[in-house]
Amino acid sequence: MQIEIRDMNIPMRIGILPEERLGPQMVVIDAKVAFRPSSEEDRLSSVVDTRQVRSRLLKVASASHYDLQETFVRAACVELLNMDGRVESVEVSLSKPSAYQDCVVSVSEILFSRRK
Numbered sequence: 001m002q003i004e005i006r007d008m009n010i011p012m013r014i015g016i017l018p019e020e021r022l023g024p025q026m027v028v029i030d031a032k033v034a035f036r037p038s039s040e041e042d043r044l045s046s047v048v049d050t051r052q053v054r055s056r057l058l059k060v061a062s063a064s065h066y067d068l069q070e071t072f073v074r075a076a077c078v079e080l081l082n083m084d085g086r087v088e089s090v091e092v093s094l095s096k097p098s099a100y101q102d103c104v105v106s107v108s109e110i111l112f113s114r115r116k
Contacts, residue, residue, distance in 0.1 A: 003033045003050050008057065013065040014072060014096070021065070025096060029057055030106075032091040033080055048084050056083055057092075069094050069107035077111045 008031075011024035033053055039046040056079050066072040073092050080090040093108035 001035055001037055001047065003031075003035070003048060003053055005029070005031045005050070005053060005057065008054070010058065010061055012061050012072075014067075014069065014094075016067050025098060027061075028095045028097060029061070029076070030091075030093045031057060031076070031080065032089075033087055034089045035084065035086040036088060038086060048086060052083060053080060056080055069096070070109070073107050073109045077109050081111050 008029040009026060010029065012027045013024050014020065014027060015025065031053060033048060035048045037046050057076055060072065060076045060079050063075070066075075073094050076092040076094075077090050080092065081087055089111060091108060091110040093106045095104050095106040097104050099105060
């Protein structure tokens with residue numbers, strides 16, 4: 001099973017440029033969380049809760065100012081990977097749509113398995 005959160009638009013304090021340090025800027029976060037359901041029952045307790053995935057992303061995004069997109073992406077991946085023992089892999093990407101006028105640059109990281 002996999003949960004996908006796409007196009008999560010939030011204000012975030014991120015960047016190394018002086019103007020990026022003045023306040024939050026809009027970013028777009030995408031995340032994929034693959035997990036093993038604990039059963040085939042039609043119960044929330046048998047799957048990873050999408051609300052928890054979203055709230056964990058928001059928690060990491062608001063934790064501090066990040067100089068680098070890579071630092072946030074890694075922190076978000078680790079948070080999601082460790083949120084539930086059934087999570088098998090995660091992928092998180094972050095883009096800053098207003099960084100360039102002619103393109104959008106995203107930074108992604110995929111963590112395939114939990115460290116034992």
